[in-house]
Amino acid sequence: MTASLEEALNNADLLFSREQLDIEISRMGREIDRTLAGERPVFLTVMHGALVFAGQLALSIRTDLEFDYVHATRYRGRTTGSDLHWLRRPEVPLQGRTVLLVDDILDEGHTLKAVRDACFGMGAKRVLLAVLCTKLHGRRAHGIEADFNGVDLPDRYVFGFGMDYNEQARNLPGIYALKD
Ligand SMILES: O=P(O)(O)OC[C@H]1O[C@H](OP(=O)(O)OP(=O)(O)O)[C@H](O)[C@@H]1O
Numbered sequence: 470m471t472a473s474l475e476e477a478l479n480n481a482d483l484l485f486s487r488e489q490l491d492i493e494i495s496r497m498g499r500e501i502d503r504t505l506a507g508e509r510p511v512f513l514t515v516m517h518g519a520l521v522f523a524g525q526l527a528l529s530i531r532t533d534l535e536f537d538y539v540h541a542t543r544y545r546g547r548t549t550g551s552d553l554h555w556l557r558r559p560e561v562p563l564q565g566r567t568v569l570l571v572d573d574i575l576d577e578g579h580t581l582k583a584v585r586d587a588c589f590g591m592g593a594k595r596v597l598l599a600v601l602c603t604k605l606h607g608r609r610a611h612g613i614e615a616d617f618n619g620v621d622l623p624d625r626y627v628f629g630f631g632m633d634y635n636e637q638a639r640n641l642p643g644i645y646a647l648k649d
């Protein structure tokens with residue numbers, strides 16, 4: 470994949486605008502508040518992709534949160550995933566805690582499954598998944614689904630709102646999909 474961002478945008482559709490995503494993220498915040506009332510969860514952001522979404526989601530949640538982040542990547546600027554590489558593991562002690570794991574996209578699910586397993590391995594009592602978007606296809610890893618989801622996507626490569634196209638486009642204020 471070597472096309473410039475300009476070429477990619479000429480070959481892409483805008484699926485969700487910033488305004489549409491704002492509405493869905495606010496809704497997610499209310500749902501999370503209802504589920505986590507009375508707790509102080511660890512809000513664990515999966516870098517880099519979740520950066521944009523996580524900031525906005527956090528501001529939509531009224532429950533007090535403790536922040537931490539992990540950095541795990543398996544796409545590394547490409548459009549197909551491979552092995553997961555850990556660049557940073559959680560630092561906050563997770564023993565007995567509820568973790569809200571925040572990521573931009575649930576695609577094949579291997580990333581969030583591995584991060585969730587790592588949280589349980591550190592003693593978390595509950596791990597809930599909040600994702601901006603979920604890609605609809607039949608390739609999801611067994612046993613992984615979002616507890617809180619923004620929008621559903623077709624099975625196309627997407628970028629914008631934190632997600633990259635060749636490490637470009639993360640700060641586009643919407644979700645774009647490459648044409649088939
Ligand atoms: O469900 P999966 O098929 O595992 O894919 C989803 C993961 O892939 C992307 O991360 P990526 O590896 O591209 O790193 P990035 O967050 O730095 O872009 C995205 O941010 C998710 O973490």
Ligand code: HPA
Pocket residue numbers: 544574576577625626627628632633
């Ligand atoms: O479609 C995608 N776009 C950007 N990053 C991703 N990580 C998994 N799937 C995708």
